[in-house]
Amino acid sequence: MKNYLVSVCLLLLAACRATEIAIPEPVKNIEGTWRITKATRNGTDLTNVVDFSKFRLHFQNNTYTIDNLLPFIVSGKGTWSLDDPQYPFKITFHQEGVDSSVVTKFDYPITDGQRIINLVFSPGCINNTYQYTLEKISK
Amino acid sequence: MKHNKYTGILKYTLIVLACLVLSRCVYLNEVDQPSEVKAGQDLVAVMHTRFEIAEARAADRIVVGILVPKSWNAAANTTMTYTTTSMGSGTMVKIPAGVLTNGKEWPAALRERYGIGPNLLDDMEWVVFWSQTTYDVVNGDKQDVDIKIVTKTGPENMRVKLGYFIASSSDGLNDFYTNRPYKAIFKDCFEVTDGDGDLVDFCNPQLAITDPNSSLDNDIMTITFNADVVNTPLTGAQDVYFCVKAYTNDGQVIDRCVQQPGSRMPKAAGVGNRYSITFWPRQYFNVSANQTINRLEYYFTDASGNIKVGYGNTASPFVYTFKCK
The missing domain is CATH 2.60.40 (Immunoglobulin-like)
Structure with a gap:
């Protein structure tokens, strides 16, 4: 009887033990086509004074292409990479025919249930900072 | 008994509020600044400020900001020194990146609070320094602090209204207190002469x-x-x-x-x-x-x-x- 009670107690204790479930952070998949939903220059909103509607940024595998170019981090197609596929903080663009790569901060928050990309860069004078907010329009 | 209970609560509330609403008073009495300087030469300005402490603070620093044209590259071309009534003198250094006030780095926070002041061209920046030395200040302490700013003007002819800002690292841009623990002054039009190109007029x-x-x-x-x-x-x-x-x-x-x-x-x-x-x-x-x-x-x-x-x-x-x- 005594052994039985000990066994029951051990069983109950085991049942109470918290089970840790490791949920791996998913790889950030930005492949697809992105469009600009907001653009600022030195904090001034340009979204409604410049036609950004036709600009498209396509990510596929490790390459990117741009349709209807506007001032951007790069001005032609090439390759891209994230510094960490699960926890990216930087994105690198390497334009074809250009020796050096451009690295910029990669901000990938969820807004209204959707991932967006915020990119900050200076395509002209280094004193002028632009921020584009991009939204994915297809996979 | 009931009356005494509420009186006690009221007294306690008033004491707490008094502590909260008056942390320190900061005064920016005047800024001495020349009316013009030749391009590429040093502009020397002196801020006359006063701190009256109403609540002790540890490891506090004096914070000074200036609003200047971006073309001056003031972050690299400015030195600041200060003297106090009884706490000695010292030098100031640019506030390192990552130090926040109101959730933003100091230059961005001042930009949000004051913009470009009364200037009309948005080609200016806030450059913010703080004292290298930290101070433990006590209630009742009063210090007159003069800050000497030497900054090299840019190469362009221009007219601009420079801004000057004073605060402490502990209280930052805190708006909770009845008397804001920071102050700013924007001066009349200052002119850079004998420089390159057409006049860049921020004033008119x-x-x-x-x-x-x-x-x-x-x-x-x-x-x-x-x-x-x-x-x-x-x-x-x-x-x-x-x-x-x-x-x-x-x-x-x-x-x-x-x-x-x-x-x-x-x-x-x-x-x-x-x-x-x-x-x-x-x-x-x-x-x-x-x-x-x-x-x-x-x-x-x-x-x-x-x-x-x-x-x-x-x-x-x-x-x-x-x-x-």
Whole structure:
């Protein structure tokens, strides 16, 4: 009887033990086509004074292409990479025919249930900072 | 008994509130500054400030900000020193990146709070220093602090209203207190003389406003016709158009003086009679990958193109040179 009670107690204790479930952070998949939903220059909103509607940024595998170019981090197609596929903080663009790569901060928050990309860069004078907010329009 | 209970609560509440609403008083009494300096020479200014402490603080620093044209590169070309009534003197250094007040780095926080002050061209920046030494301050302490600022002016001729800001690292831009523990002053128009190029006037309204003031042809550019500055032949015009020539590095002159929807300058809402056009120069002038645009010459016209307004309301064009300083 005594052994039985000990066994029951051990069983109950085991049942109470918290089970840790490791949920791996998913790889950030930005492949697809992105469009600009907001653009600022030195904090001034340009979204409604410049036609950004036709600009498209396509990510596929490790390459990117741009349709209807506007001032951007790069001005032609090439390759891209994230510094960490699960926890990216930087994105690198390497334009074809250009020796050096451009690295910029990669901000990938969820807004209204959707991932967006915020990119900050200076395509002209280094004193002028632009921020584009991009939204994915297809996979 | 009930009365005594509520009286006690009231007293306690008042004591707590008194502690909260008065942390310290900061005064920025005056800033001594010359009226003009030659381009590339040092501007020496002295801020006369006073701190009256009403709540002890540990490891506190004096924080000083200046609002200056970006072209001065003041972060690299400025030194600051200070003297106090009884806490000695010292030097100040640029606040390291990552130090926040109100959730932002200090320059961004001051930009949000004060913008560009009374200046009219948005080509200015806040540069913020703090004392190298930290201080443990006690309730009742009173210190007169004079801060000497030496900053090298840029190469351009300009008129600008400089800004000066004083605070402490502990209280930052805290607005909770009844007497804000920070202060700012914007001075009258200061002039840089004997420099390069046309006068850049941050102080006075201009017929044509370019934003950004410094840009290259791969920036997005906004040009505004401020029709409220003076009566011009375009006063009362229904529509204003942008008439421009671009001069490239290989000697090409690209003419875009056509009155059409793409060159129309819509009137901005709520800011008087201001007409603006925003464009990407490389696209607007369709230059090749090998070309760069050096400068623009432009007028504002009516729908017919017959009425033109140029620099200073004359027949000469406005000139914009692409540069990055």
